[in-house]
Amino acid sequence: MFKIDPKFIQDLLNVTTPAQLHFYLQKAIELEHSTIPPYLTAMLSLKPTTNREISQLIHGIVMEEMLHMTISANILIAIGGHPRINTPGFIPKYPGPLPMSIGNDLIVGIEAFSLELARDTFMAIEEPTDPIPIHELRRLYAAGQAGPQFHTIGEFYDSIKLKLDELRDQLQFGQLEQQVLGYFPPKVLFPITDVDSAQAAIDVIITQGEGTHSMPYQDPNAPEKLQDLAHYYKFESIVHQRGITPCPEGDGYCFGGKPIPFNPEGVWPMPPTPKPEDYPENSQERTLIERFAYSYSSLLNSLHRAFNGEPGQMDAAIGLMFDLKVLSASLMNPSMLLGNESGQTNKPPIGLAFVYRNVQNGMGYD
Known part of the structure; x- marks a missing residue:
């Protein structure tokens, strides 16, 4: 238990x-x-x-x-x-x-x-x-x-x-x-x-x-x-x-x-507890997993604002939840990665990274 x-x-x-x-x-x-x-x-x-x-x-x-x-x-x-x-x-x-x-x-x-x-x-x-x-x-x-x-x-x-x-x-x-x-x-x-x-x-x-x-x-x-x-x-x-x-x-x-x-x-065979640092800088994998981390941190930021005097921010949080779901498709499904468009799966799934990125001032990924 x-x-x-x-x-x-x-x-x-x-x-x-x-x-x-x-x-x-x-x-x-x-x-x-x-x-x-x-x-x-x-x-x-x-x-x-x-x-x-x-x-x-x-x-x-x-x-x-x-x-x-x-x-x-x-x-x-x-x-x-x-x-x-x-x-x-x-x-x-x-x-x-x-x-x-x-x-x-x-x-x-x-x-x-x-x-x-x-x-x-x-x-x-x-x-x-x-x-x-x-x-x-x-x-x-x-x-x-x-x-x-x-x-x-x-x-x-x-x-x-x-x-x-x-x-x-x-x-x-x-x-x-x-x-x-x-x-x-x-x-x-x-x-x-x-x-x-x-x-x-x-x-x-x-x-x-x-x-x-x-x-x-x-x-x-x-x-x-x-x-x-x-x-x-x-x-x-x-x-x-x-x-x-x-x-x-x-x-x-x-x-x-x-x-x-x-x-x-x-089941997509994603690696356990992946981190952005597991992938080379400037690689497609690193870009995608960092994007997920920033979206997740943006979601927490919207929830923080919603629970601290701006309850309407819950609408933004719901939108970010949808973004995370869309991003997860690219991170889980190797056929959606660049170079795998034909359905080849020579690249393994990346997986989801729930790590903190500072977006409190409204800054996210480009």
Whole structure:
């Protein structure tokens, strides 16, 4: 599971002022963002004509991570804080631990999709405190391990909820005009105006990532045909290559849904965690991967402005997200490189570089 140092949680529980709580909400923003580059890369490494079911599932998860990042930022804004997004330290060092994780225990890189990546890394990031066992149709799926020694993402957010309640009389909510709203359904992205709305927003993050204590779904009250699996169980269904449904016998949940086929040939074989410095200066590869890095940094800059008094900058951020998707096609597909127009693939994929470039003054690539 995603292991958060118990001391970190204890320090959070010892918070006594709203100003101290700002630090942990900033960490929540960093945490939500940190999962987006690895998830997005895995999705974009899938060739367009294959593995469509897997691509759609991961796309949904990426969008909800963006929602979670927005929710965390809105809560920080509402209690007088200022999200910091366009700084070098905001981006994790890939490969490496994610924010608040321990040393070398869970190392996350920027890699092409594989079932092993989904199982060993993505499921580990999203794992609840007590995962609901999902059964094979005729046999029990492997039982869980011993109780966790560290804390999960859900427990981290539960601790924030507790602190919000304890500091209720000290918190002054406001800055409604600075919150980023309207880019997701109002059921999941709504104004943060008091402790209750902040806690309700955190519940959205928890249930979308981990489900409930008794069901693998994000919203157990939704009609059956509209029920959506939480992130952990989406990745688990990808690994088992079959959807999760209630067991026919009426006892628990099984891998009894539609097949989710995986074709290993439908993945671009990009190198793990590529960096611009891996390629010669003035080469086509270096130009493209630097262009991606500048666009990504420009995206962070637009998000920073959106969360610091210019919510309309979210429109520019959405445009930059589209630019990144377009750029990724050239970086992943060797046939789109110069010299490979005939469909030859003598050049390997370049891959995506999520590294910081200073674009805070509006300067990007030429």
